[in-house]
Amino acid sequence: MMLNKKVGLALAAMLLAPVAANAADAPKAFNQCKACHKVEAGKHGVGPSLAGVFGAKAGHAEGFKYSQKHLDSGMTWDEASLSKYLADPKGTIPGNKMAFAGLKNPDDIKAVIEYLKTLK
Numbered sequence: 276m277m278l279n280k281k282v283g284l285a286l287a288a289m290l291l292a293p294v295a296a297n298a299a300d301a302p303k304a305f306n307q308c309k310a311c312h313k314v315e316a317g318k319h320g321v322g323p324s325l326a327g328v329f330g331a332k333a334g335h336a337e338g339f340k341y342s343q344k345h346l347d348s349g350m351t352w353d354e355a356s357l358s359k360y361l362a363d364p365k366g367t368i369p370g371n372k373m374a375f376a377g378l379k380n381p382d383d384i385k386a387v388i389e390y391l392k393t394l395k
């Protein structure tokens with residue numbers, strides 16, 4: 276009986292391991308975003324959900340109250356615009372309400388954008 280339980284647990288751990296690895300995909304730099312952003316569709320915090328943001332227009336998330344400046348920015352979120360915005364949110368869209376100084380390290384910006392691409 277004890278042995279069976281152990282074998283069962285080991286099997287369960289093996290089956291669950293790949294799932295856990297996927298969930299841990301977020302790059303370290305994304306920890307700074309988590310204070311305000313959720314990655315599940317339709318779930319907002321201080322900032323809008325980031326699900327499906329890559330390739331979308333600024334103001335993409337339903338049910339989040341964006342600032343007018345953000346909505347008027349006319350941005351489409353691709354690699355070029357996200358690189359600019361994440362390095363300097365205030366400078367890229369003056370008057371927007373994302374209270375974040377920006378990511379300074381270009382490798383972090385790249386890693387975060389790659390991660391955003393995976394959020395559907």
Ligand code: HEC
Nearest residue numbers: 308311321322333334335336341342345371372373374375
């Ligand atoms: C202090 C809270 C806060 C932090 C930290 C923050 N954001 Fe934001 N973010 C916001 C808010 C608020 C908005 C909406 C801006 C507006 O409406 O003016 C926003 C908007 C965005 C948008 C545009 C979404 C859309 O639908 O147009 C993206 C992309 C984004 N943030 C990514 C990030 C990433 C990536 C990080 C981490 C590197 C981050 N944010 C950190 C609060 C935050």
